[in-house]
Amino acid sequence: MLFGKKKGVAGLDVGSSSVKVVELDGKLNNLSLVGLGYENLPDDTIVDGQIMEMNAVSEVIQNVCKDHQISANQVVTGVSGHSVIVKNIVLPPMSRDELEESIDWHAEEHIPYDLSDVSLDYHVTSQTNDATQVLIAACKRERIDALKQAVQLAGKQPVVIDIDTFALQNCYEINYQPDASQTVALLNIGASTMNVNIVQGVNSVFTRDITVGGSQFTDILQRNLGLSFQQAEAVKRGVVDPQSNMDEKSIEPLMNNVTEMVAMEIQKTFDFYRATTEDTGVQVQKILISGGGSKLAGLAEELSSKLELPVEVLDPFRQIKVDTRKFDPDYLSEIMPEMAVAVGLAVRGVEVR
Ligand SMILES: Nc1ncnc2c1ncn2[C@@H]1O[C@H](COP(=O)(O)OP(=O)(O)OP(=O)(O)O)[C@@H](O)[C@H]1O
Ligand SMILES: [Mg+2]
Structure with a gap:
């Protein structure tokens, strides 16, 4: 047509x-x-x-x-x-052709899987007389x-x-539409994975996927209170089933334990980021949260007070x-x-x- x-x-x-x-x-x-x-x-x-x-x-x-x-x-x-493995690697200066020819060899040491089992992609992020910076991304092919x-x-x-x-x-x-002076940590808290991406302007300076998420809150309620998945989800979202004679006082400490753990994982990631980018690293100014897991009542406030940073909800339709x-x-x-x-x-x- x-x-x-x-x-x-x-x-x-x-x-x-x-x-x-x-x-x-x-x-x-x-x-x-x-x-x-x-x-x-x-x-x-x-x-x-x-x-x-x-x-x-x-x-x-x-x-x-x-x-x-x-x-x-x-x-x-x-x-x-x-x-999924994402890494910024620094290589000697080289032409595009040289890079294309040698990328597998360079990437190999950064990827914990056999290269024949992964799909590899790369992108040159900066090229100077001294170095070629390359962002590599690999994922298990299966x-x-x-x-x-x-x-x-x-x-x-x-x-x-x-x-x-x-x-x-x-x-x-x-x-x-951030400018280069803005450094934010983007967090996407899903059910089983939390994506962390620290972005300076429009450049990603650090990423990590952590195996924590909303399902950990559900799991702990299921296991400790003997609930089904649906019941635990409802309790987590504040929709308590009035039929069940559950001990409501025991909910809060269980949830707090997981929140602590999530905050600690984020803190560890920020510390690691700071350690790997010692003098060049810029401070994270703000956290933007997303993902269903971020909807947990009080989580944003908890993270803000534990990490001493402003936390806002990312608006994907802004x-x-x-x-x-x-x-x-x-x-x-x-x-x-x-x-x-x-x-x-x-x-x-x-x-x-
Ligand atoms: N109101 C709410 N309060 C607390 N948790 C919630 C709420 N709504 C959704 N969740 C939780 O959000 C999680 C789902 O979020 P999301 O849809 O972002 O994950 P996903 O993309 O399916 O998972 P992943 O990216 O980890 O594979 C579930 O653990 C769910 O229980
Ligand atoms: Mg998701």
Whole structure:
């Protein structure tokens, strides 16, 4: 179709607890929301980042797209967790060709897996007379293959496999247009993984995926109070089941234990960042949180007081036009924290279409 509508590329975030999809239209500096969907995954369909129930996952992807009229057939999706390795490496000055030829050899020592088992990508971040700085990203190939398969089974075509932590950064950049004087820590607290990306202006200076998230709060309630997954989720979200005669006083200390642990993991990451960037490192000025796990009542305040930094909720639609006749503002603000990565993936979709 010669004058037909430009084909869209949606952002599809397959998390371990839910699938999110976002479709954007327009130019990068003038984006509008055209599609948005969210659906929970059955418990244990994705464990430790690994797809355990291929059909169940693809069915949810298919439903979330169908139910929310996502017209794009192509999607950008992402990976995260411990099978994803992202590193900034410094190499001697060299030409693009020399780099292309030697990248596997250079990357090998930074990747704890056999290179034949991973998919490797790289990007030159700076080139001077003394050094070539390269950002390398690698992911276990079986993870990528499984994700692609789930997407294809759902009738969609995966055109780019991105990395969640970069999608998070893309979402931040589009919406906040930071200048080089701003250093923020982006946190995406999911169900099983927390992505941390420290960004100076529009440059990522440190990333790490930590295996903590909202499901740890649910687990501890399940185990200590003898609850089912659904009951524990409800208790965690403050919707206490009046039928159950549970000891409400025991909830708070259990939750506090996990909050402490999450705050400590973030603190350790910031300390590590400071130690590895000793004199050049800039101080983190602010934390922007996202992810369903960040919705835990009081968590933002706790993190702010423990880490002595302002903590704000990242707004993934801050600079995106939203037609409130089509998208209910109350629903949008309720699921806003969960949508950050999907928005970032959709931004990438706009870039590649
Ligand atoms: N109101 C709430 N209060 C507390 N926790 C919440 C709330 N809403 C959602 N969560 C938690 O957020 C988590 C899901 O967040 P999210 O959708 O960002 O994760 P995910 O992308 O599926 O997982 P991951 O990225 O770790 O694979 C779950 O642990 C869920 O219990
Ligand atoms: Mg997630």
